Amino acid sequence: MSRSTTHTFTCPCGEVFSSSIYEYVNVAKDAGLRYTVLAGLLNVSVCPNCGGKAAISTPFIYSDPAHNLLAYVHPRGDAPQEARLLILENLRSAYENVEALLVARDGADGAGDHIATLSPRQAQDLPPLQVVFGLDQLSELISGVLTPEERLGKLALSTQSRNDAERSQFYSIARKLASEMDCSVEVESLPDEYVVWLYGSRRQIGALMRELAPGG
Structure with a gap:
């Protein structure tokens, strides 16, 4: 990880x-x-x-x-x-020297004391x-x-509300969408507009746009 x-x-x-x-x-x-x-x-x-x-x-x-x-x-x-x-x-x-550092081996006492997690083949x-x-x-x-469908796609969600509480709620909703779609989030906070950018694969962003479209 x-x-x-x-x-x-x-x-x-x-x-x-x-x-x-x-x-x-x-x-x-x-x-x-x-x-x-x-x-x-x-x-x-x-x-x-x-x-x-x-x-x-x-x-x-x-x-x-x-x-x-x-x-x-x-x-x-x-x-x-x-x-x-x-x-x-x-x-x-x-x-x-990575193989010497990563290859697992048994301890001298035979108790299976591994110093790493990869086999020589790995x-x-x-x-x-x-x-x-x-x-x-x-x-x-x-x-x-x-692949073309895996490459970067992006989507902007925006609100013109100037209320901090409403902007925070809007951000929370956008983050939930991003989490469900394995997307990244960036915020652009302007005096008259609050924009949340979602970045993900073109496939993910396309699916999200269809979901958000009227009647989607």
Whole structure:
């Protein structure tokens, strides 16, 4: 499953809040995260008070076993060549040793004290590790292995209400829809309009649009 850590942030507006930062993304277990990545929202903290956003530049691993995709993602697309070469060399060394780190073995006392969870065959079947620099490059890589119906689709739901309670209720309904459809959510709060964006596969978004259509 995916792994994240919780960080506390202080917004320029003065609001203090917590946000999850992902170190490992496994879309086999968290399908909606694929579209969080494609929408450019992964590791982006959003202030609940003013809506201000800040991207957190931290490397992470992206895994999509169904499409045989495993990637180390460096957040900086403009990383200098020297830094790229060093990262590649370090990752190559680590990946060559992955079997020794992951293969399960019995303890010397025969009690079955496993140090890891993969068999030698499973370790050999790991997809080749790709290294990408920047989320744009990762998005291109992901889109390249998806079918047209799996690629990113988006839908905007909006209300012109300025009432905070009504906006909150609208957001809750949108989040419930997103959760049922394995979609990601982004809020755009404007003085005269409140917009909730839903990001998911084109298939999911199309089904949701048909469901919301009059007489659907």
